[in-house]
Amino acid sequence: MRIFLNDDAHDVEPGTLAAALESLGFGGRKIATAVNGRFVAATARPKTALADGDRVEVVAPMQGG
Amino acid sequence: MFYGVELRSRLLLGTARYPSPAVLERAIKASGAEVVTVSLRREGGSGRSGQSFWSFIQSLGLRVLPNTAGCHSVKEAVTTAHMARELFDTKWIKLEVIGDDDTLQPDVFGLVEAARILSEDGFEVFPYTTEDLVVADRLVEAGCKVLMPWGAPIGSARGLNNVYGLRALRAHFPDIPLVVDAGLGVPSHAAAAMELGYDAVLLNTAVAEAGDPAEMARAFALAVEAGRAAHLAQPMEPRDMAVPSTPVIGKAVLGG
Numbered sequence: 452m453r454i455f456l457n458d459d460a461h462d463v464e465p466g467t468l469a470a471a472l473e474s475l476g477f478g479g480r481k482i483a484t485a486v487n488g489r490f491v492a493a494t495a496r497p498k499t500a501l502a503d504g505d506r507v508e509v510v511a512p513m514q515g516g
Numbered sequence: 517m518f519y520g521v522e523l524r525s526r527l528l529l530g531t532a533r534y535p536s537p538a539v540l541e542r543a544i545k546a547s548g549a550e551v552v553t554v555s556l557r558r559e560g561g562s563g564r565s566g567q568s569f570w571s572f573i574q575s576l577g578l579r580v581l582p583n584t585a586g587c588h589s590v591k592e593a594v595t596t597a598h599m600a601r602e603l604f605d606t607k608w609i610k611l612e613v614i615g616d617d618d619t620l621q622p623d624v625f626g627l628v629e630a631a632r633i634l635s636e637d638g639f640e641v642f643p644y645t646t647e648d649l650v651v652a653d654r655l656v657e658a659g660c661k662v663l664m665p666w667g668a669p670i671g672s673a674r675g676l677n678n679v680y681g682l683r684a685l686r687a688h689f690p691d692i693p694l695v696v697d698a699g700l701g702v703p704s705h706a707a708a709a710m711e712l713g714y715d716a717v718l719l720n721t722a723v724a725e726a727g728d729p730a731e732m733a734r735a736f737a738l739a740v741e742a743g744r745a746a747h748l749a750q751p752m753e754p755r756d757m758a759v760p761s762t763p764v765i766g767k768a769v770l771g772g
Contacts, residue, residue: 483602512573
């Protein structure tokens with residue numbers, strides 16, 4: 452199925468957010484996530500099933516004012 | 517001072533726009549800041565900049581204040597705050613809901629709504645707001661125990677655009693910690709804010725884009741300390757006419 456991660460299309464196996472992140476190289480990283488504009492806590496990622504067309508946001512710490 | 521956390525330094529420093537991490541580190545040390553602001557941005561599967569920045573921030577051992585910079589809606593700001601809370605493991609959030617792209621003026625209506633939602637959810641909100649008294653009242657009602665009015669638009673270096681408004685805000689909220697956030701350009705701006713009785717200042721660009729950021733950070737730290745001391749020493753009131761500082765009684769009469 453196709454998901455959009457930070458606007459970029461990726462084809463991933465149907466499954467959970469945690470599995471998709473692992474397959475796309477985010478395993479073990481300091482990140483926070485949202486799906487379709489809603490925050491998904493790290494602990495909820497293995498229980499969050501993704502659907503075709505879902506929009507996933509992945510953010511990391513950055514400099515800020 | 518802020519949500520029960522006592523700090524010695526009254527200068528909060530942003531971490532953006534420095535020429536290098538080494539310069540940023542020197543500036544933070546020179547500023548004496550105990551709180552630094554941070555943000556979060558998208559990162560790709562191969563990117564590592566967020567991870568290295570996180571290691572750097574952890575190595576400083578300072579308290580972090582994550583922001584919701586760039587958010588234009590309540591929903592965006594609330595979701596960003598949740599991501600920041602998890603990422604940085606803090607209830608503190610510098611809440612920005614931007615209403616205008618040219619001035620980066622806060623959307624105060626969205627700000628109040630987001631502040632209420634986040635406060636009810638256990639966040640300790642530091643709202644980036646204008647000096648508007650009624651908006652400030654609404655933010656306090658929404659649960660904010662700190663207010664951060666702008667001095668001038670972010671990054672503008674214009675200093676305190678509305679001294680009257682900032683003074684009125686201080687008088688209206690004697691017991692709420694007030695921080696001038698944004699718009700400061702030179703240390704005298706920070707000193708002026710502290711002389712008004714503000715509890716602290718938050719700045720970033722004025723230090724980051726100075727020719728020598730570490731030296732400018734030190735200069736701001738001195739100005740904040742000077743302004744605070746001046747406030748506590750109760751400055752005299754300005755007046756229109758001259759008053760001789762040297763007594764005239766006993767002056768020699770020499771004719772002429």
